[in-house]
Amino acid sequence: MKTNIRLNPDKSVQAFYLFFIIHTSQIGAGLMGVPRILALEAGVDAWISVLIAGVYLHFIAYVMLSILKSYDNADILGIQCDLFGKWVGKTLGLVYVLYIFQLLLTVLKNYIEVVQVFVFPEMPIWLMALFLISLMVYSIVGGFRVVVGTSVIFFFLTIWLAFTIYKPITYMDLEHFLPVMQTSPWDVLKGAQQVTFSVLGLEILLFVYPYIQNKKEAALPVHLGVFFTTFLIMLVTVVSIGYFSPDQLKQTVWATLSLFKIISFSVLERFDFIAVALWMMVIIPNLVLFGWMIVHSLKRLFNFSEKPSLYTLAVLLFIISVIIEERIGLNELTNWTGRIGFWIVFIYPLFIYMVIILKKLLKKGQTS
Amino acid sequence: MVTRFPMSAEEFMNIVKEELNDSPDLIQKVFQIKGQSIIVQYIAYQIKKDRLERDLLEVITSSNNRWTNEDLINKIPISSTVQEEKMDKIIQQMIHGSVSIYIEGEKNVVLFALQNQNHRSLNRAETESLVFGPQVSFTESLITNLNVVRWRLDTEDLVVEKLIVGERIQSEVRIVYLKSLANNENVETMRQRIKDLKVAEVEDTSVLGQLIEDSSSTVFPQLIFTELPDRFCTSISRGRIGVMVDKSPTMLIGPMNLFSFFESTEDLYMRWNMGTFIRSLRFIAMALSIILTPMYVAALTFHYEIIPSTLLVSLGQSRATVPFPPVLEALLLEMLIELLREAGARLPTKVGQTMGIVGGIVLGQAAVEAGFTSNILIIIIALSALSSFTAPSYLMGTAIRLIRFPMILLAGAWGIIGIVFALSFLVIHLLKQKSLGRPYLSPIYPFQWNDFNDSFFRVPFPKNTGRSKYLMTKDQDRYSKAKASERKDVDPT
Structure with a gap:
């Protein structure tokens, strides 16, 4: 496998699309329930956890960009093969693929669960899975440009949901935040780790980088995307802590979605129905981008042609999502995805970066 | 069929008759002038009879000299004249409304174009009516339509390319664009798609449009059909490419994005x-x-x-x-x-x-x-x-x-x-x-903030100095911003 990818310019996109790609792959199922998970660990100081996680995210984004910059036009799959040799590199690539598959499955299952809880208790899982997977396949078949387009358009179609949060803000009780710094620093850090699941998706940078035209300007959109993600998580966390009482928050599984319950317009009594349904549009870029990553990686690693592997992926995803039924299983799955993702996305790049630096030092030592 | 001129008058007349399937409307007349046989043939309803008699027959019969082909071309006051020696071409021209004149013994047949086409005159637009602005709409006649387009786009920059489409029944197709503006790739795509068509016939512009569309499985139209000359010409003057088909009152414009389907020239x-x-x-x-x-x-x-x-x-x-x-x-x-x-x-x-x-x-x-x-x-x-x-x-x-x-x-x-x-x-x-x-969804994706001017908003003209980016015109500016906002008012405040 070649380390660097050569592309014809039709397939590549401008750097500023990285903002949409990174942001929409990060925001998804995680955002729906992140306030409660944080509150369980860090209590009312959850917002400090988000702050720490945000700073660390920027750091990791910087590390990822540095890794990519040390090659011409490579993605993580090529870099792994270059650093560790063909077999280890391909195995590590396969680990990535499996992890993304799990992530995809978790996002899918989480949203189906939400639909069942909020809108249609009797909605069969297989039908929802069919809806979402068919949309995913339909978009990925269009190629990389359609995949990026999906992320851009669905961003614009859903971002206005963030403005509706003004209503819960007016009901916030600032006393909920007091006393500040009551939680132990260890718990706050653990809370920061819990943010992981909500911000998984940053790793897509390691895959799409070769598809960017003006790579010199890549840093700004990446950091903006990460910043915007952190900002949204911060927003819902702060508003949730202020809006719900501490005990209530610990029992509200999908706190972000519950915030929508209070919003009503003169022509629309219960906005949360609309919001939950529209959340499908938040989920779709997730599915599409992750699905593309899998198909693209399989092509890079084992030279599988794209359409058969896409259809296989769709069928596998469908079968597995129907098999896992109970809420317990889903919780377990989400936890595991968070934990694995933490190591793969937030720790592993550091390791790669160190290896690259060591290798450079060694080369310098040899030549001089 | 291999036919060689010169041939005798009867032979020639018989061949034409046979080729036109013994058409009852074929008029064949032999004039004997100064011992010369001059054969005049035409299809009765396809030509302007008054002009034939006044401009052609009168000159021929009143002459005192023997006629040659050269004289026919030079002395007869009709400008569209062709010399042909191939039988199928002669027949084709006659069907299109030419009078064929053959002087026995000559090597060529001279054809005078005297088409007589019946078409309605320019009318008010019916399907796409405007409240104000130009009211005229295209007609079925390509000549009239070209005339209207030339009149509206009064510049030597305008290119009108001629193509013939249809293998059984042929239709004339024109591609219209501005040379200094339209993107070459777009023109090439349009030309290539029309040229590559292998169809028996094209009934109408809308049929041609469906044949050259990017995707035929969608319900969304990808090219605009219009009957309004002002819409057609405005689009062309913005760098789009127009297609006109003979016998059709609708014109085709491309490339388009989704939002241009909601634009009206009235805006x-x-x-x-x-x-x-x-x-x-x-x-x-x-x-x-x-x-x-x-x-x-x-x-x-x-x-x-x-x-x-x-x-x-x-x-x-x-x-x-x-x-x-x-x-x-x-x-x-x-x-x-x-x-x-x-x-x-x-x-x-x-x-x-x-x-x-x-x-x-x-x-x-x-x-x-x-x-x-x-x-x-x-x-x-x-x-x-x-x-x-x-x-x-x-x-x-x-x-x-x-x-x-x-x-x-x-x-x-x-x-x-x-x-x-x-x-x-x-x-x-x-x-x-x-x-x-x-891309159909431009300017949202690929994202082009400048193009929002022409798709979602209609900004004031002095502010709207750039052209739509997605059309990739050769010239990206309409006019300079500084000059547009410059005022030379009498009142100096």
């Missing part, structure tokens, strides 16, 4: 703020037209909660007597509206209006009183039907009405989840469309 003639207002009204109307009825169905079938309690009471009252589920009720009324529209389109104008009143008012009123539908649904259906008619492009309006039906069904089956699924599918579907290879 340009109005002040910018009104233009923007009306354009955004059309976008809102489109959204309403797609969403409104499915939302009603979804809300009444599954999600009573989202309807405000005050409205719910009156809704419940008006629906209390309706025996059908909301899906059926909505489909029934949608069908009714579609039937009214179709019947109105087929009937003569005067009867059509009566139809509208009878169908719309009487039927609607009776349907509610008979407990067939609820009042509110009637309002909603009427609103969404009205909205779909605001699209300046008739085909786009039809497409929007069509996608409403699957959406109503999905809403009836899975409520709001079905609606969002359908909308998501629609968006991804639109993302994948292209028009002449250019």
Whole structure:
């Protein structure tokens, strides 16, 4: 496998699309329930956890960009093969693929669960899975440009949901935040780790980088995307802590979605129905981008042609999502995805970066 | 058939007769002048007889010298003259309205073009009427249409390319664009697609349009068909490419994006703020037209909660007597509206209006009183039907009405989840469309902030100095911004 990818310019996109790609792959199922998970660990100081996680995210984004910059036009799959040799590199690539598959499955299952809880208790899982997977396949078949387009358009179609949060803000009780710094620093850090699941998706940078035209300007959109993600998580966390009482928050599984319950317009009594349904549009870029990553990686690693592997992926995803039924299983799955993702996305790049630096030092030592 | 001139008069006349299948309208006449046989042949209804007699026959018969082909070309006051020696070409020209003259013993046949075409004169536009602005519409005659286009685009920059399409019945096709503006790749795509056509015949521009479209599986039109010269010429002067087909009053323009289907030239003639207002009204109307009825169905079938309690009471009252589920009720009324529209389109104008009143008012009123539908649904259906008619492009309006039906069904089956699924599918579907290879959803994706000027808003002309980026015109600026805002007023304040 070649380390660097050569592309014809039709397939590549401008750097500023990285903002949409990174942001929409990060925001998804995680955002729906992140306030409660944080509150369980860090209590009312959850917002400090988000702050720490945000700073660390920027750091990791910087590390990822540095890794990519040390090659011409490579993605993580090529870099792994270059650093560790063909077999280890391909195995590590396969680990990535499996992890993304799990992530995809978790996002899918989480949203189906939400639909069942909020809108249609009797909605069969297989039908929802069919809806979402068919949309995913339909978009990925269009190629990389359609995949990026999906992320851009669905961003614009859903971002206005963030403005509706003004209503819960007016009901916030600032006393909920007091006393500040009551939680132990260890718990706050653990809370920061819990943010992981909500911000998984940053790793897509390691895959799409070769598809960017003006790579010199890549840093700004990446950091903006990460910043915007952190900002949204911060927003819902702060508003949730202020809006719900501490005990209530610990029992509200999908706190972000519950915030929508209070919003009503003169022509629309219960906005949360609309919001939950529209959340499908938040989920779709997730599915599409992750699905593309899998198909693209399989092509890079084992030279599988794209359409058969896409259809296989769709069928596998469908079968597995129907098999896992109970809420317990889903919780377990989400936890595991968070934990694995933490190591793969937030720790592993550091390791790669160190290896690259060591290798450079060694080369310098040899030549001089 | 290999025929060699010179040949005898009888031989030539027989061959022509045979080639034209013994047409009863073939006129063959031999003049004997100064011992010369001059054969005049034409198809009676294809030529202008008065000109034939005045300009041609009179000159020929009154001459004192023997005629040669050279004399025919030089001395007869008709400018479009051709010499032909191939039989099939001669026949073809005669069919198109030429008079063939053969002097026995010559090696060529001389053909004079005296076409007589009957076509209507320029009329007011019917399908795409404007409130103000130019009112004229194209006709079926390519010559008239070219004349109109030349008159509106009065520049040597205008290129009119001629192509012939159709293997059995040939049609003349013209590609029109501005040389210094239109993107070469676009022109090349359009030309190539038309040239590559292998079809028996092309009935109309809209058929040609469907043949050269990027995707034929979608309901959305990818190229605009228009009957308005001002729309056609405005598009060309912006760097688009136009196609004209003989015998068709509609013209084709490309490349297009989704939003240009909601533009009307009227937006340009109005002040910018009104233009923007009306354009955004059309976008809102489109959204309403797609969403409104499915939302009603979804809300009444599954999600009573989202309807405000005050409205719910009156809704419940008006629906209390309706025996059908909301899906059926909505489909029934949608069908009714579609039937009214179709019947109105087929009937003569005067009867059509009566139809509208009878169908719309009487039927609607009776349907509610008979407990067939609820009042509110009637309002909603009427609103969404009205909205779909605001699209300046008739085909786009039809497409929007069509996608409403699957959406109503999905809403009836899975409520709001079905609606969002359908909308998501629609968006991804639109993302994948292209028009002449250019992205259909531009300027949203690929994102071009500058192009919002011409698609969503109509900014004041002094501010709108750039051209649409997605057309990739050779010249990116309309005019300089500084000069446009420069004032030379009498009043120096």
